[in-house]
């Protein structure tokens with residue numbers, strides 16, 4: 001197991017202020033960053049956006065004992081559940097499941113984001129079928145130049161390519177989009193999106209999520225002032241799952257004897 005964990009975490013370390021590392025090891029009550037999971041034999045790997053209760057149950061049924069999770073187990077970017085909400089019933093039940101099943105969980109967040117290009121962004125662009133249209137890969141986003149499509153057509157395209165039931169848009173559905181910024185995960189805020197729009201003359205930013213009063217409100221004011229722009233929110237998981245799928249493909253290539261599953265939970269939100 002140590003070899004796979006080392007591969008997954010290559011080039012990143014908690015010492016650098018990141019969040020990657022072994023975040024849950026069986027037998028370790030608190031979960032630990034310097035855990036010694038290395039000697040266990042791997043029965044199977046599950047790669048997930050976030051190790052939800054349902055996906056941990058699925059991983060157990062598949063005989064998996066190593067889960068690679070992009071986001072944290074316990075509802076906070078930097079906390080591991082031992083210090084954050086130690087007495088919470090939901091956290092306790094999740095930890096009980098891990099203890100019972102003997103699954104090791106590794107957080108793999110910073111490493112793929114620090115690759116050049118960012119593995120998660122590149123995976124999303126690839127899944128959208130726009131890899132040949134990439135103009136540039138910036139650290140926090142990619143820019144693509146596509147054949148003109150209306151915002152409504154882009155929304156249909158994105159839903160079909162990612163297999164997701166809905167997206168949210170701000171802007172006119174008839175707006176013709178040619179240059180699009182693609183920002184996976186929590187990069188939909190104005191700090192990333194607005195300079196990107198200006199630097200690359202974008203019509204549209206597609207992001208995982210971000211504060212609603214930042215970029216979407218910027219887009220609304222810009223349109224009112226006569227410069228139509230648009231914003232499309234995929235959802236955080238929806239924007240990062242393709243990149244984790246790409247990471248799983250890398251693992252299969254590197255460790256051909258190990259079963260590597262990609263598990264995806266149901267969409268988090270439903271629209272009523």
Ligand SMILES: [Zn+2]
Nearest residue numbers: 070120185240
């Ligand atoms: Zn991410």
